[in-house]
Each structure stands twice: as C-alpha cells, then as structure tokens.
Amino acid sequence: MRSRVDAVLDEFFGSRLHGAGAEAEGTFDLAEDVRDYVTRGGKRLRPMMCVVGRHAGGKSAVSDVVLRTAASLELFHAFTLIHDDVMDRSDLRRGAPTVHRAVAARHPGHPAREALGTGAAIVAGDLALAWSDELLHTAGLSPAELAAVLPVIDVMRTEVVHGQYLDLTTRVNVRGGVAAALRTARYKTAKYTFERPLHLGAALAGAGEGLRAALSAFALPAGEAFQLRDDLLGVFGASERTGKPVLDDLRQAKPTVLPALGYQRADIAQRLVLDTLTGRPELDEHGAERVRRVLRETGAAEAVEDMIRLRRRQALQALADAALPAPAAEAARQLLHGVVERTA
Amino acid sequence: MRSRVDAVLDEFFGSRLHGAGAEAEGTFDLAEDVRDYVTRGGKRLRPMMCVVGRHAGGKSAVSDVVLRTAASLELFHAFTLIHDDVMDRSDLRRGAPTVHRAVAARHPGHPAREALGTGAAIVAGDLALAWSDELLHTAGLSPAELAAVLPVIDVMRTEVVHGQYLDLTTRVNVRGGVAAALRTARYKTAKYTFERPLHLGAALAGAGEGLRAALSAFALPAGEAFQLRDDLLGVFGASERTGKPVLDDLRQAKPTVLPALGYQRADIAQRLVLDTLTGRPELDEHGAERVRRVLRETGAAEAVEDMIRLRRRQALQALADAALPAPAAEAARQLLHGVVERTA
Numbered sequence: 207m208r209s210r211v212d213a214v215l216d217e218f219f220g221s222r223l224h225g226a227g228a229e230a231e232g233t234f235d236l237a238e239d240v241r242d243y244v245t246r247g248g249k250r251l252r253p254m255m256c257v258v259g260r261h262a263g264g265k266s267a268v269s270d271v272v273l274r275t276a277a278s279l280e281l282f283h284a285f286t287l288i289h290d291d292v293m294d295r296s297d298l299r300r301g302a303p304t305v306h307r308a309v310a311a312r313h314p315g316h317p318a319r320e321a322l323g324t325g326a327a328i329v330a331g332d333l334a335l336a337w338s339d340e341l342l343h344t345a346g347l348s349p350a351e352l353a354a355v356l357p358v359i360d361v362m363r364t365e366v367v368h369g370q371y372l373d374l375t376t377r378v379n380v381r382g383g384v385a386a387a388l389r390t391a392r393y394k395t396a397k398y399t400f401e402r403p404l405h406l407g408a409a410l411a412g413a414g415e416g417l418r419a420a421l422s423a424f425a426l427p428a429g430e431a432f433q434l435r436d437d438l439l440g441v442f443g444a445s446e447r448t449g450k451p452v453l454d455d456l457r458q459a460k461p462t463v464l465p466a467l468g469y470q471r472a473d474i475a476q477r478l479v480l481d482t483l484t485g486r487p488e489l490d491e492h493g494a495e496r497v498r499r500v501l502r503e504t505g506a507a508e509a510v511e512d513m514i515r516l517r518r519r520q521a522l523q524a525l526a527d528a529a530l531p532a533p534a535a536e537a538a539r540q541l542l543h544g545v546v547e548r549t550a
Numbered sequence: 551m552r553s554r555v556d557a558v559l560d561e562f563f564g565s566r567l568h569g570a571g572a573e574a575e576g577t578f579d580l581a582e583d584v585r586d587y588v589t590r591g592g593k594r595l596r597p598m599m600c601v602v603g604r605h606a607g608g609k610s611a612v613s614d615v616v617l618r619t620a621a622s623l624e625l626f627h628a629f630t631l632i633h634d635d636v637m638d639r640s641d642l643r644r645g646a647p648t649v650h651r652a653v654a655a656r657h658p659g660h661p662a663r664e665a666l667g668t669g670a671a672i673v674a675g676d677l678a679l680a681w682s683d684e685l686l687h688t689a690g691l692s693p694a695e696l697a698a699v700l701p702v703i704d705v706m707r708t709e710v711v712h713g714q715y716l717d718l719t720t721r722v723n724v725r726g727g728v729a730a731a732l733r734t735a736r737y738k739t740a741k742y743t744f745e746r747p748l749h750l751g752a753a754l755a756g757a758g759e760g761l762r763a764a765l766s767a768f769a770l771p772a773g774e775a776f777q778l779r780d781d782l783l784g785v786f787g788a789s790e791r792t793g794k795p796v797l798d799d800l801r802q803a804k805p806t807v808l809p810a811l812g813y814q815r816a817d818i819a820q821r822l823v824l825d826t827l828t829g830r831p832e833l834d835e836h837g838a839e840r841v842r843r844v845l846r847e848t849g850a851a852e853a854v855e856d857m858i859r860l861r862r863r864q865a866l867q868a869l870a871d872a873a874l875p876a877p878a879a880e881a882a883r884q885l886l887h888g889v890v891e892r893t894a
Binding site for chain 1: 580633637639661665666668670672673675676677679680681684688694696697700701703704708710711714715719829
C-alpha cells in the first residue's frame with residue numbers, strides 16, 4: 207500500500223515539477239523542497255488510515271481514485287510539519303535539514319538568511335497544502351463523493367490549527383499539566399492522524415454517522431497512544447532512527463505529558479533539574495541525561511508507558527465493539543501495533 | 551455590495567465564534583484575531599471582482615450562494631496578508647497591530663514572545679485559509695458549480711504561493727530590476743486580486759475559455775496598475791490613510807518597480823543615497839525624505855505613474871474588446887478607476 211501511495215505522489219510531483227506552468231519562472235526550487243520533504247521519509251500513516259476507513263465502510267477495492275484521495279493526506283501532513291518546524295525552529299526532519307534551514311543554506315550571502323528561510327518555509331507549507339487540495343480535487347471523485355469528503359477535510363483543518371495553537375500557547379504555562387498536554391495531543395495529532403483520515407475513508411464508502419462514531423472510539427485513544435509514544439521517543443529515542451535531533455524536545459521544553467508528569471512527581475531537587483536544564487537551547491547531552499534520569503526515577507516515563515497501554519486496550523476494545531469487516535479490523539490492529547511499538 | 555459581503559462574513563464569524571466546537575477549548579482568541587483582522591478594514595475588491603466576473607458571464611442576479619462564494623475570497627486574502635505580515639515583519643495593518651504583534655502583546659511575560667507571535671500568526675493565516683475553503687464548500691453551490699470553481703481556486707493558490715516566493719527571493723538580489731518586480735507583481739497581486747476572482751465569477755456563470763481569456767486581458771494590466779499604485783503609496787502614501795507604517799517599504803527595501811527604476815536612473819550620488827538608506831530598520835523620516843527626493847528627481851516616480859496610465863489604457867481597451875454586458879463592463883471600469891486613483 208505504501209508503495210502505491212508513493213507512486214501517486216511521485217506522479218503528482220512529476221506533473222507539477224515538469225509542467226509548463228509557473229514553476230518555470232524561478233520557484234522550481236521551492237517545489238523541489240516540498241517534493242524532497244515528502245519523498246524522503248514518512249510512514250504514510252494517514253493515507254493508510256483512510257484506506258482502512260473505506261474498508262471499514264465495506265468497500266475493499268482500492269481504486270486509483272481512493273489512492274489519490276488518501277495520498278492527498280500525506281501532502282496535508284507535509285503542510286503541518288513544515289509549519290511546525292518553523293514554529294519549533296527545528297533544524298532536522300526526516301534525517302535532513304528542515305525547509306527553513308535548507309533555504310537559508312542555499313543563500314549563504316543573503317543579508318537576512320534566517321528571515322528568508324522562515325518566509326520560504328511558510329510559503330512551502332502553504333504550497334504543500336495547496337497541492338494537497340489539488341490532488342484531492344483532481345482525484346476523480348464523483349460530485350457526490352466530493353460533497354461527502356469536503357466537510358471531513360474542513361473540520362480536520364480547523365482542528366489541526368487549533369491543536370497547533372494550543373501547542374504554542376500551552377508553552378506560556380510550561381507546567382500546564384497533563385490535561386492540557388493531552389488536549390493538545392488530541393487536537394494536534396489524534397484527530398488528524400487517526401480519526402479524520404478514517405472518517406475520510408468511511409465517507410468515500412458512503413458510511414454514515416454510526417460507523418464514524420465507532421471509528422472515533424478507536425481513533426482517539428489510538429491517536430493519543432501514538433502521540434505519547436512520540437513524546438517518549440522525543441526524549442529517549444535515537445536521533446539516527448527518528449530523523450529528528452534528539453535534544454530538541456528538551457531544549458524547547460515541549461509541553462507534553464511526559465515532563466508534565468515528571469514535574470508533578472518530582473521532589474524539590476528533581477524539580478530544580480527540570481527547571482534549570484529544560485527549555486534551554488544550550489542543553490547538552492550530559493544535561494539531557496540528567497533530565498532523562500529524573501523522568502525515569504520519578505516514574506514519569508513508566509507512567510506514560512502505562513497510559514499508552516491503557517489507550518491501546520481502549521482502542522482494541524473499541525475495534526472489537528465496532529464489528530468491522532475482518533480485514534479492516536485486522537489492518538487497524540496492525541497499524542495500532544506499529545505506531546505504539548515503533549522506535550522511529 | 552460591500553455591505554452584503556460584510557454581512558456574509560459577519561454571519562460566518564458568528565457561527566464559528568459562538569459555536570459549540572473546539573473554539574470553546576482555548577483557541578477562541580485566535581479566531582477573534584482573524585475575525586478582527588478581516589472586519590476592521592479591506593476594500594472587498596476580490597469579492598467584487600468575482601461578482602463582476604459572474605455578470606460578465608451573463609448572470610446578473612447576486613444570490614446568497616454567489617455572495618458566499620465571493621466572500622470566501624476575502625478570507626483567502628486575509629490568509630495571504632497575515633502570512634505576508636510575518637514574512638515582512640510588519641507592525642501595523644489596517645491601522646492596528648498585525649497578528650504576530652497582537653499575540654506577542656497579549657503575552658507580556660512570555661519568555662519567547664516574538665516566536666510565539668510568529669507561530670500564532672502562521673497558524674492564524676492557516677485558519678483564515680481553512681475558513682475560506684469552508685465558506686466556499688458550504689456556500690450552497692451545486693455539485694457542477696463546485697466542480698467548475700475548484701480548479702480556479704487551486705490555480706489561484708499555487709500562483710499566490712509562487713508570487714510570495716518570488717517576492718522573498720528577489721530580495722536576494724535587491725537590484726533585481728524592473729522585469730523581476732513586474733513578474734512578482736503579476737503572481738503576487740494581479741492574478742489573485744483581479745484575474746482569478748473574475749474567473750471564479752465567470753465559472754459560476756458557466757462561462758468558457760473565451761470569456762476567461764477576455765477577462766485575463768483586462769485583469770493582468772489592471773492588476774499590475776493596482777500593484778504599481780500600491781508601490782507608490784508604500785513610499786509616498788500617508789500612513790493614517792493606508793493603515794500601514796509609512797516607512798516599512800523603504801526599511802525593508804521591498805523589491806518593487808519603483809526603487810528598481812530609481813536605481814536604474816540614478817547617478818552615483820543618488821545611488822549612494824539609495825544604497826545607504828533603504829533596507830535599514832533604523833531609517834527615519836528624514837532619511838526617507840531623501841530617498842523620496844531621489845525617486846522623484848530621477849523621474850522614477852513619474853515613470854511609475856506612466857506605467858500605471860499605460861496599463862489602465864490597456865485594461866480599458868481589453869474591456870472594450872471583450873464586449874461584456876454593459877453593467878459588467880461599467881462595474882469593471884469603476885473598480886479599475888477606484889484602484890488606480892486610490893490614496894489608501
């Protein structure tokens with residue numbers, strides 16, 4: 207399935223990059239940035255969820271129309287990541303420089319390289335989003351299918367925006383707590399990685415509210431488990447596997463569940479470690495190891511593992527309750543297993 | 551017409567801000583930022599162009615469906631402006647602080663206020679774009695109408711992105727010249743302010759390629775004239791009328807036609823003035839007056855006026871050639887007159 211999604215994306219990029227359009231007029235390199243960003247990595251999780259959602263609705267054949275619709279979610283994902291990278295000031299994504307870094311590096315003599323990189327990355331994200339819509343609009347959907355999927359896309363977009371804003375503003379109160387972190391995870395990740403792609407696929411199968419609710423009952427705990435695993439990998443993961451700098455989450459003091467729990471459970475000495483070391487761009491590997499020790503010794507890391515296990519059980523139970531067609535349920539189970547057990 | 555567009559926008563904002571959705575969970579203030587940005591100013595030029603395009607296609611009744619479709623362009627415009635403000639690091643728009651400034655001001659104690667403001671403005675622009683699509687998708691278009699307008703929207707989006715990127719990268723070469731500045735104006739302004747809104751309206755009227763080509767022949771010179779007037783106002787305009795800081799364009803050394811012409815025509819002493827004074831954040835009113843004098847004495851300012859006059863004539867000629875229904879042609883003429891003669 208992954209290779210079929212990639213083939214759709216390759217064909218789309220080919221048409222945009224080798225077309226006779228505006229790309230010829232000097233924005234070719236930005237289009238290449240977006241293409242490279244999408245093609246050099248990613249799990250294609252959202253397109254696969256979309257296909258599972260359609261299976262769940264009783265339609266198992268994966269036509270080119272379905273594939274293109276599903277693949278458009280990968281371009282949407284690129285939009286969110288590229289803008290996220292700007293907001294987080296990240297240097298590395300999928301093992302290569304982020305867009306704002308790549309553009310700045312291409313213009314070594316520019317008097318305002320940083321601002322140029324930031325601006326170009328904002329525009330690159332906008333391009334990925336425009337392409338996402340274009341791929342969806344030209345997927346070959348019937349008017350009725352298009353009318354069914356557009357509301358899903360609209361709500362997904364608004365939710366992602368809200369999640370990103372929650373992510374930004376909860377940093378105002380770094381100790382915002384577990385509830386705030388989970389709310390951000392729900393909007394920023396669970397909904398657009400699991401719930402809405404499943405709904406999109408279900409809409410393609412002509413499914414109604416009942417199936418959507420059943421899919422949500424699976425998707426929300428699954429999505430939170432995915433994000434909680436991501437939080438653990440952001441602190442304890444290996445950079446060469448995740449493709450992201452290993453110290454970024456700690457340097458930015460990302461307001462995730464893991465540090466929130468750590469802070470809640472820490473004694474005075476441990477709080478001092480968290481307060482003085484996280485949220486500082488100059489944090490080094492030695493300091494990071496001290497933070498990791500606090501997150502382990504307070505039991506925060508294990509508590510997050512417990513939360514993942516609980517959500518996984520909830521998701522599996524919801525799957526059993528939903529009584530989906532067997533292949534759809536099995537695919538959902540496998541995707542769930544893959545995302546909670548992953549190391550990258 | 552303007553008040554009818556505003557009524558549509560007000561109703562849309564009301565439904566989003568007072569709905570029971572995610573807004574209740576803490577992102578209310580971002581949604582308000584977007585609403586305030588849209589409602590506190592703007593010429594509603596793009597919605598009006600859309601209505602003119604539909605008239606041009608022979609349909610003169612302006613139904614609520616047409617109005618909502620047209621009004622969605624105003625939210626699209628807000629998206630481009632909000633992101634532009636971030637890229638330009640502008641402080642003021644429509645007489646009030648830009649989104650990134652407003653958000654930063656709301657969080658005086660935040661350790662990274664600037665980054666928070668930038669991030670929030672990126673997200674606010676994304677929200678305006680998501681809302682633009684939502685308003686379009688829920689405008690009440692028939693499936694056939696939706697299928698006709700989506701390709702216009704898609705191409706408009708890609709063109710705007712290209713224009714913004716051209717705008718960013720031509721600053722690499724500040725003396726990129728008149729041709730580069732005109733190309734940027736075409737992609738960044740003329741197409742999405744005039745050509746594509748007209749095409750959108752024409753698509754709503756079921757018009758074909760012939761009418762679109764005729765509308766393009768009017769729209770491109772008209773749009774360039776609009777941008778050239780904007781360039782002049784950015785240097786010679788009064789801040790209390792334009793709602794933008796009067797020194798921004800010079801402080802940023804915006805690569806527009808006006809300074810490109812000035813530089814081309816300047817002698818060594820005049821070039822020194824341009825080189826040493828523009829592109830510097832510390833430029834004051836006294837320095838700006840010296841730059842303005844050079845732009846007048848070289849004849850650059852008058853040359854831009856000539857370019858505006860030429861394009862206005864071309865646009866009027868294209869309008870005459872197009873043989874549109876009389877009310878549509880008259881409305882297009884009035885809009886053209888308004889934008890090239892404006893002082894704000």
